[in-house]
Amino acid sequence: MRTSNVEYEPFSGWVDPPGDVQPALADDRTCSVAVIGGGINGMSTALRLAERGQDVLLLEAEFCGHGSSSRNAGQLAGAPGGDLQLLNLLFGKKMPAMARFADHAAHHVEDVIKRYDVDCDYEPVGNCFAAVSPGQMGRVRRVAKILRKAGTDVELGTSDELGIPRGFLGGMREVVGGIMNPGKFALGLRRALLSSDAQVFERTKVTDVAREGGQVVISTPRGVVRADEVVLATNAFAGEWDITPRHLAVPIWVCEVETEPIDPERLTALGWTSRSGLVTQHAIMENYRLTSRNTIVFGVRRLERGRTYPLPSKTPDPALVEELAEAFAMRFPALADVSVDRAWGGWIAITSTWLPLAGKLGDDILYSIACNGHGLAQAPYVGSLMADLIVDGQRHEDLEVLWKKTPNFPRPMMMGPLGLRTIWAVDRFNDVVNGSRRRARRRSMPTA
Numbered sequence: 001m002r003t004s005n006v007e008y009e010p011f012s013g014w015v016d017p018p019g020d021v022q023p024a025l026a027d028d029r030t031c032s033v034a035v036i037g038g039g040i041n042g043m044s045t046a047l048r049l050a051e052r053g054q055d056v057l058l059l060e061a062e063f064c065g066h067g068s069s070s071r072n073a074g075q076l077a078g079a080p081g082g083d084l085q086l087l088n089l090l091f092g093k094k095m096p097a098m099a100r101f102a103d104h105a106a107h108h109v110e111d112v113i114k115r116y117d118v119d120c121d122y123e124p125v126g127n128c129f130a131a132v133s134p135g136q137m138g139r140v141r142r143v144a145k146i147l148r149k150a151g152t153d154v155e156l157g158t159s160d161e162l163g164i165p166r167g168f169l170g171g172m173r174e175v176v177g178g179i180m181n182p183g184k185f186a187l188g189l190r191r192a193l194l195s196s197d198a199q200v201f202e203r204t205k206v207t208d209v210a211r212e213g214g215q216v217v218i219s220t221p222r223g224v225v226r227a228d229e230v231v232l233a234t235n236a237f238a239g240e241w242d243i244t245p246r247h248l249a250v251p252i253w254v255c256e257v258e259t260e261p262i263d264p265e266r267l268t269a270l271g272w273t274s275r276s277g278l279v280t281q282h283a284i285m286e287n288y289r290l291t292s293r294n295t296i297v298f299g300v301r302r303l304e305r306g307r308t309y310p311l312p313s314k315t316p317d318p319a320l321v322e323e324l325a326e327a328f329a330m331r332f333p334a335l336a337d338v339s340v341d342r343a344w345g346g347w348i349a350i351t352s353t354w355l356p357l358a359g360k361l362g363d364d365i366l367y368s369i370a371c372n373g374h375g376l377a378q379a380p381y382v383g384s385l386m387a388d389l390i391v392d393g394q395r396h397e398d399l400e401v402l403w404k405k406t407p408n409f410p411r412p413m414m415m416g417p418l419g420l421r422t423i424w425a426v427d428r429f430n431d432v433v434n435g436s437r438r439r440a441r442r443r444s445m446p447t448a
Contacts, residue, residue, distance in 0.1 A: 001325040002339040008315040009344035012070045014183030021063045025201040025223040031057040034227035038064035042233030044383030050196040057199040065186030071346035073287045075277035078106040078176025081374035082354030088146045097401040099150035105381035106177045118188030121292045122180040127277040130171040133434035136281035144172045163274030167440035209241045232367040236347035240309045245407040249349035251306035255316040256299035257343040282427040316343040333441045352412040359404035
């Protein structure tokens with residue numbers, strides 16, 4: 001796969017930045033509720049509060065949708081994320097409630113797309129846990145058993161039965177969810193927010209959050225906001241202030257790349273009739289999906305932990321792009337001659353349990369983390385649930401399952417540089433010994 005002319009995008013490969021970035025906060029303001037963070041979580045919180053008649057103000061350091069909201073793979077998941085076998089072992093009693101939450105979250109996003117007429121190329125085709133080896137297929141069967149027991153609708157099958165590329169052995173499809181252009185979705189949600197009664201200030205970096213005189217005081221370079229309640233919806237960027245709980249989330253850099261446009265006949269020959277998004281069963285996943293522009297977007301494979309705040313602005317490492325290209329050629333040998341056109345990346349948040357969470361700091365500051373690789377589905381839903389909690393004073397049952405009574409979080413295991421490198425090395429060793437490259441070549445050969 002050719003990587004000699006890759007365009008390294010400073011924002012996202014899905015969309016261009018908006019042309020109507022809102023002015024920064026330039027004076028002091030007061031409000032009932034302030035939302036910090038303009039991703040799909042924060043925007044959903046502020047939009048819901050505005051629609052329910054609340055005096056709400058949102059602050060975003062860049063522009064709404066700037067972060068991972070617009071930079072992810074665009075796979076709307078209908079099931080919980082993380083290592084489901086481990087989560088079932090540790091939190092087995094919570095799995096039915098988590099499955100219900102994940103299902104409701106995906107349907108909520110589908111409703112948002114319809115309600116606000118968001119043109120984001122959404123295709124409700126589900127997503128597949130795809131196996132590249134017999135060992136991974138065994139893992140898929142075990143995960144399917146866990147999800148079915150929890151009440152999630154899934155389908156097991158071979159690659160032909162699921163309509164996924166023949167280079168994969170088979171897998172399990174989440175029936176709920178699908179694929180979309182996440183940049184278009186984020187900017188569509190932004191348009192809805194700007195059309196609401198919410199006050200929105202972009203290019204406004206929060207420098208401190210503190211309590212003073214019975215209110216929460218939010219400091220910015222050119223003005224101060226005093227609010228009765230504050231929602232921290234900053235996900236990977238939540239660790240910049242002393243008020244943030246330790247180990248709330250680990251910031252992780254992930255990368256996505258996109259091929260050049262591919263001849264539709266060559267895409268048809270892959271056998272990808274379902275158009276479902278694919279996630280491999282490596283410890284650090286690989287994701288693959290078709291787009292409406294006859295390209296394939298793929299990524300992750302390696303994780304990089306952020307070590308200090310503020311998190312740095314980054315573009316993808318060319319060595320990682322090269323590694324992703326090699327993985328693509330292994331999974332899609334018939335397309336090994338196509339080029340990588342562009343690459344981009346962003347910071348996501350990983351919690352210590354790999355589960356979404358929400359809670360309160362005292363009586364006036366709320367927080368939520370709904371990322372863990374499933375933020376496209378879960379973050380907008382959590383944002384809306386947090387808004388309803390503020391207005392109604394009671395937690396929805398789906399928010400209850402995420403709720404932390406005390407803001408104490410364990411140090412994340414295996415999320416340091418050495419741990420992440422070890423996990424990556426185990427994945428690469430398994431790729432060498434499991435015969436997935438040879439199997440993909442053989443299964444991708446045209447039949448007589």
